[in-house]
Amino acid sequence: MxxxxxxxxxxxxxxxxxxxxxxxxxxxxxxxxxxxxxxxxxxxxxxxxxxxxxxxxxxxxxxxxxxxxxxxxxxxxxxxxxxxxxxxxxxxxxxxxxxxxxxxxxxxxxxxxxxxxxxxxxxxxARVPRLAVTVLRAPEREVQITIDGKPVPPALVGVSQPVDPGEHVVEGAWAGRVIRREVSLPERNEATIALDFAATGAPVAPHPPPAAGAPVAPRPPPAAGGTPLVTQRALGWIAVGTGAAGLVAGGITFGVASGLRSDLVRLGCTEAVECPDTPATRDKLGTYNTVRLVPAPAFIAGGVLAAGGVALLFTAPSTPKSRGATARPWISPWGAGIVGVF
Known part of the structure; x- marks a missing residue:
């Protein structure tokens, strides 16, 4: 002293x-x-x-x-x-x-x-730190603000006010929601904390419990677009379309292979595919040996995919008509596929 x-x-x-x-x-x-x-x-x-x-x-x-x-x-x-x-x-x-x-x-x-x-x-x-608390996307006069548990008068919202140095907890309550922020202020420092109520989402009013004996309303069906039901139906149609395309490809290549085989027989080839060594037979024989390998795998893969797609469609739960996913397959001599909105 x-x-x-x-x-x-x-x-x-x-x-x-x-x-x-x-x-x-x-x-x-x-x-x-x-x-x-x-x-x-x-x-x-x-x-x-x-x-x-x-x-x-x-x-x-x-x-x-x-x-x-x-x-x-x-x-x-x-x-x-x-x-x-x-x-x-x-x-x-x-x-x-x-x-x-x-x-x-x-x-x-x-x-x-x-x-x-x-x-x-x-x-x-000059040593006393200062803190301002602002409110975003909410009526600032309706938000109940506290600093370290002490209420902040509405007139001081957004106004820099003196606080002691150290840790502080700021809370804002409005429309059933509470936003909590923490800040550390040393001497001679200033800070501003914004309580943004939009970041917490729109307030949801609680549903009162049903009265005793009252019927319970059924839950609405899941919305279309990205739900498991729509995914199963979409996959089913895709599998059906892809399988159909495989079957069509197998049928086309089988027809081509059969035509080549008939031509080879007319050129003197036997059932064992033993052909005279001529330029015409050599070209057709090479093409035939390549094409004849396609039909069997195409038929097998197409059949499996088509069967799986049908199973998916039959096991998918039924839904009421809505503007949800729609799809339909298409098949032609030039290919097959699926068209629709998912």
């Missing part, structure tokens, strides 16, 4: 001797026993302050200040708040002490306490 603060401490302990210099109106209502108790509280509070026990010191000093309202006691109470990190309360306490009216005959100790409080207020005000 420096040389200047020690006289202030002594003055707080001996406040009872100078009560008439601090607040004459209140001094008239204080009896000697109360003055003595206030002096003892101030002395205990200052002793705790010297030992760094700021919370306990603040309690003693606040009790003494309620009785004597001396600037020296108020100054040390503000210093306790500052040491505890309660900068907003400390700055307001400094400001209150700095504005305390003193008579012309007030002691130099009291005058020094008032002056020190004013200087401390100016220094501390």
């Amino acid at each position: 420096n040389a200047r603060s020690r006289p202030l401490r002594i003055a707080a302990i001996t406040t009872a001797l100078a009560l008439t210099l601090a607040t004459p109106a209140r001094a008239a209502d204080v009896d000697p026993a109360t003055v003595s108790a206030a002096r003892a509280l101030a002395e205990e509070g200052l002793d705790l302050f010297d030992r760094g026990q700021y919370a306990a010191a603040l309690d003693k000093l606040d009790r003494a200040d309620e009785l004597i309202d001396a600037p020296t006691v108020g100054l040390y109470a503000a210093r306790c708040l500052e040491q505890l990190g309660r900068l907003v309360e400390a700055s307001e306490r400094y400001l209150y002490v700095s504005r305390m009216p003193l008579d012309a005959s007030a002691s130099d100790v009291f005058k020094a306490a008032v002056a020190d409080a004013g200087k401390a207020y100016k220094d501390l005000r």
Whole structure:
């Protein structure tokens, strides 16, 4: 403790001797026993302050200040708040002490306490962090906002306000929804938190439970487009169309192979496909040997796909007519497929 603060401490302990210099109106209502108790509280509070026990010191000093309202006691109470990190309360306490009216005959100790409080207020005000809370896509006057559990008046929504340094929890409640944000603010910093209610989705009114014995309405069928039912039907039609295309391809290649085989027989080839070695027979025999390998796999694959598609279509649950997926197969001598809207 420096040389200047020690006289202030002594003055707080001996406040009872100078009560008439601090607040004459209140001094008239204080009896000697109360003055003595206030002096003892101030002395205990200052002793705790010297030992760094700021919370306990603040309690003693606040009790003494309620009785004597001396600037020296108020100054040390503000210093306790500052040491505890309660900068907003400390700055307001400094400001209150700095504005305390003193008579012309007030002691130099009291005058020094008032002056020190004013200087401390100016220094501390720059250190206090500030926080603004804004509301997006909701009526800001209807949103209930709290900072660390304390309500924020509607007039302060969007306004930067002082807060103590450290961790803070901001909550906004509106239309049955709560948005929670956390922020950490060191000294001399400012921040803005936006509570965007659009991000939480539109509010949904709860459905009341059905009355006892009332029939329960059936659930609506799943919407078309991407549901398991539509997927099964679509896959069924695709399999049918692909299988039909395989069967058509097998039939066409079988017909071509049969025609080539007849030509080879006319050119002198036997049933064992032993042909005379002539240019005509060599060309047709090569083509025949290539084409004759296609029909069997095409018939097998086409039959399996078509059968699987039919099974999918028959096992798919029926749905009411709607603007859902529609499809129909097509088959022609040139190919096959499926056309529709899925």
